[in-house]
Amino acid sequence: MAKPTGFLTYVRADVKKEAPHKRVAHWKEFTRPMSTQTLQEQGARCMDCAVPFCHTGTEEVGCPIHNLIPEWNELVYRNQWKEALVRLHKTNNFPEFTGRVCPAPCEGSCVAALHGEAVAIKSIENHIVERGFAEGWIVAHPPKARTEKTVAIVGSGPAGLAAADQLNQAGHTVTVFERDDRVGGLLTYGIPDVKLPFSIIERRINLLREEGISFETGVDIGSDISAAVLRESFDAVILATGATKPRDLSCEGRTLDGVHFAMDFLRANTKSLLDSNHQDEQFLSAAGKHVIVIGGGDTGADCITTSVRHGALSVTQFDINAQQGFTRASENAWPLFPIVHTVSDAHxxxxxxxxxxxxxxKLQTKRFLGANGHVTGLETIEVNTTIDAQGRKTRTEVPGSEQVWHADLVLLALGFEGADATLCEALGVQMSTSQTVAQGRRPYETSVPGVFAAGDNRRGQSLVVWAIDEGRKAAAVCDRFLGGVFLS
Structure with a gap:
């Protein structure tokens, strides 16, 4: 452990951020690094808690990739930063990603949070890896020997990248195929650059290239390269294509111009930003518009972040659920991730x-309103939500609660329904009833021998940290199929 009385001696500190009215004028990161002394004090707050729930890693508790959090907290406290980086990289291929965009389920399960504030785990994690880059400790380490086995990974999001990194280190020759023009999947085009700059993603990709991984962008498997040719050309295939099928809203006026999926809005914005700093105007602009975002999750918040920077006249976010309380409900007791009301950077x-x-x-959209083929607003009704013992939700409309809202741009951020089945069908891979890749004989295997799955296309829409965990585990299963003994 770190300092035995650290959690009593020091209070939690969070990274400082540029003032909201200033940071909305640009697309750069706006966090300010902590001092070394402050970080050491934060590491000292880690307790001798006997059972470190922070890295337990179940579906509902702790870190999915089992980060060795108490160990690197102590090393930071003792100013042993390089050793802390080694411990961090043992479980996490990309802490610079999770240190920026992970909601930190580890902090929700921190023992210090039981009666106080959690250790600032996410901030410490990000500072460890950034110091590693700054000090030159993070360099390419190509495998010392190569097997004769080849692996194709379809999709370059966090699951695909983690699988590629693991298999490459095991000595296999890995090629990652990405249908977009840039590597990163939803890391690049699904998360605004202000939260996760592409330069951070590219920095890691360059290291992976130096270590021997090949990246083929602008290649759509099933179109540019047939599924049959892919199988013939590689000893194994890992599908890491994500859950990319957006959930739609079926109601009157849905086909009006100005109603878009959130991901179309976010992707076009980031591509234009990276291509031309928005000079090409090839994006859906919220400038001078009244924007309504339907969906109360993180993607909806990203739409707010983007719309505000465009110069929207107003932004409203609809959440079909009631506002959460400011303290945990009895059924959401520690060490579960706290479901409480928060104010994100976007809000x-x-x-x-x-x-x-x-x-x-508590708003449900009843219909979209329009004039001359373009959306001008929408009508909502208030709903109450009840959940039965089996977890099934029932929405009940409140009579007389109809309301009309003005809108020039509506963004649908309702989550995803599952994976695109096209490639799976071409490969003969079975899909589940929930539109994810069906499991074969063992986890991460598919119904086709030699074809594996990892990430959101297997488990459904989830977090970046879960995708990394999926990629690592799928790589281990794939390695065993190839006769390897290096991954577990």
Whole structure:
């Protein structure tokens, strides 16, 4: 452990951030690094808790990739940063990604959070890896020997990249295929650059290239390369294509211009930003518009972040659920991830610009309104949600609660329904009833020998940290299929 009385001596500190009204004028990161002394004090807050729930890694508790959090917290406290980096990389291929965009389930399960504030685990993690890059400790380490086995990975999101990294280190020759023009999948085009800059992703990709991984961008498997040719050309294939089929809203007026899927909005914005700093104008602009975002999750918040920076006249986010309380409910007791009301960076920015929280709760969209083929607004009704013993939700409309909202741009951030079945069908891979890749004889195997699956296309829409875990585990199963003994 670190300092025995650290959690009593020091209070939690979080990274400082540029003021909202200033940071919305640019697309750069706006966090400010902590001092070394502050970080050591934060590491000292890690307790001798006997059972470190922070790295337990179940579906509902702790870190999915079992980060050795108490160990690197102590090393930071003792100013042994290089050793902390070694421990961090043992379980996490890309801590610079998770240190920026992970919601930190580890902190929700921190013992210090039982009666106080959690250790600032996410901040410490990000500072460890960034110091590693700054000090030159993170360099390419190509495998010392190569097997004669080849692996194709379809998809370059966090699951695909983690699988590629693991298999490459085991000595296999790995090629990653990405249908977009840049590597990264939803890391690149699904998360605004202000939260996870592409330069951070590219920095890691360059290392993976130096270590021997090949990346083929702009290649759509099934179109540019047939599924049959892919199978013939490689000893194994890992599908890491994500859950890319967006959930739609079926109601009157859905086909009006100005109603778009959130991912189409976010992808076009980031591509234009990276291509031309928005000079090509090849994106859906929210400038001068009243924007309504339907969906209360992180993707919806990313739409707020983007719309505010475009210069939207107003932004409103609909959440079909009631506002969460400020303290845990009895059924959400520690060490479960806390389901409580929070104000994200995006909401903080909207409050600063428009003077109020952009969220509206318990609203269901009944129909879209339009004129001359373009959306002008929408009609909602208030709903109450009940959940039965089996976890099934029932929505009940409140009579007389109809309301009309003005909107020039509507963004649907309702999550995803599953994976694109096209490639699976071409490979003969079976799909489940929930539109994910069906499991074969063992986890991460598919119904086709030599073809494996990892990430959201296997488990459904989830977190970046879960995708990394999936990629690592799928790589281990694939390695055993190839006769390897290096991964576990």
């Amino acid at each position: 903080e920015e909207a409050i600063a610009i428009y003077g109020e929280d952009p969220r509206a709760y």
